[in-house]
Amino acid sequence: MPRTPNDAATPRRRTTIYDIARTAGVSAAAVSLALNQPGRLSADSERRILAVADELGYRANPFARAVATGTTQLIGLLVHDSANPVFAGAVRGVTDAAAKVGYTVVVSDTHDLATPVTTILERLLPLVDGAVSCSARVTPEALATVGGTPIVLVNREVAGRDSVIPDVRAATRAAIELLVGRGHRDLGFIAGPQDSWLSGYRLALLEREVAASAARLQVVASVEPTIDGGREALAQLEGRCTAVLTFNDLIAFGVLLEARDRGLRVPEDLSVVGFDDTFAAVLVTPALTTISTELEQASRLATVRLLAGLGHPNSDPDARIEGRLTVRDSVGAGPHR
Amino acid sequence: MPRTPNDAATPRRRTTIYDIARTAGVSAAAVSLALNQPGRLSADSERRILAVADELGYRANPFARAVATGTTQLIGLLVHDSANPVFAGAVRGVTDAAAKVGYTVVVSDTHDLATPVTTILERLLPLVDGAVSCSARVTPEALATVGGTPIVLVNREVAGRDSVIPDVRAATRAAIELLVGRGHRDLGFIAGPQDSWLSGYRLALLEREVAASAARLQVVASVEPTIDGGREALAQLEGRCTAVLTFNDLIAFGVLLEARDRGLRVPEDLSVVGFDDTFAAVLVTPALTTISTELEQASRLATVRLLAGLGHPNSDPDARIEGRLTVRDSVGAGPHR
DNA sequence: TTGAAAGCGCTAACAG
């Protein structure tokens, strides 16, 4: 092993409960009690011990505690790709809920395809008391290889695992009604990656709503859930539909950009509807009509559930989360009007 | 303490090196060696131990190791606000560099003003071998309260701490030259929060370059580094300048949005230049001219330096990082042309 | 109310 971290003039040894015990004239156990179970010792000793601890700048060693108790006060969050703004909401939701019960969150991004997701899980899970996954790469197969750490999934159903899936049915219906109402009959869906459970789920919802309408729906492309993916997808649209729904906002942005580059007008020539309602939806021109998927709320709820299972009942674990359609300028009149 | 995690039918006890030792007929120490120092045991024993470990589904307990070695193989990353896309680059940069030497990264977001940054540091630092900070809230004062954990700062100088600050001087000069060349003489700067070191730094650079030009520069506002901040700032601009540089892209987006709402044309009536070059710069209309600040590279470098100090020499720790001006449509002709 | 002692799982001297 290379040189140690404290080769320089770093007097690195942190103060331990033994240091406190010694200078306070009590046992280490007493210190532990004073620190963790207020009121368990005589008010007098407790006060004195705490004072010494403070004076010595004591900071508990979380690892020592973890090895002794088997619990870490850490929860993991797996996000698919932190470059997608929708996941910032997930970070916020999980962090908020975790902070309420004194937990810290460790975020892992699974986007790097060079690293197998099982490796990512193997590194993260032993560290935490539980995890929330918002990553499409955390598949049933990957989960099968991991041990007992509880995991709550967001936007994915897996047998035997708890999961939170925002209900976007009503919003999806509203989107279809909007499009049909504006005169569109030929709708396209630009799907995410083939193996994306969530993409399939959104498609199924769309198909169901479209079936009850005067319109038809076809999957016009299946691409990476990124701006570039959206750009690629546009080429496959031509003439096949007058309105397109995309698996997520990023794809929609790509469609918008590519359309402009090719001289296709939105919404005159093509209407576009996204999923997620990320902050950039109002940045593009025309502003994007999109279905919010409430990932922040969903991840917050997933965390509440996870923590409840860990013995930290918190707010209502049975809340329902519902998406919402926000109509902006990217939807215009279709030919059947 | 509430019920334990394994109240249900969870046979949660993980297999330890003792289990392996027992079924392989060796000592725990031998197992440890086999696992961590390949070749240190006879090929025969090693193979057998590894086989048993595998068979029993052994996963090392990172905490036990940490308490024994004093090292955790974890590094922390502090970001100011994960909703700002520029920080996604930071996550990527740090994660990449860390992964190369087998480190895992723990991300903490400091944006929640309800939580003192000292508290955030107190929770994060004991967990990690070192940290990279990309947060404006990690001030010298906050740092003064923390212990010996090594921290490398990005975009902030603090006495006694290592730091990485991308060099944006040339890009800044190019921006000023562009504006002056297009006929602008009255330039405005929309600063970030008053206490932002980085905002002051960027302003200083701008002032220096403007001084050498035919133009004047005034700080027209100081706002939160968000889209809303940018919207607010616009009101304070009127008539004071024909071109505005903003502390970051988010502010610039706000300016663009608010300008449109108020019927002010960009770039005809106002030219706008941002800092960061986030992905959304190409999403807005007009596309934003902006100075890339290379946060991904900078955080990667910060991580390399941090790890080098931790005894993991990696790639070149002395690289220089330079920002770049990307000219897009948000800059137009000024009155002096 | 407090302390002694055992132990969490792993590592690292040190013997053998």
Added chain:
DNA sequence: CTGTTAGCGCTTTCAA
């Protein structure tokens, strides 16, 4: 080359 023996810092029965 391998195993024994101490710890690492903290928690937690169990006695005193």
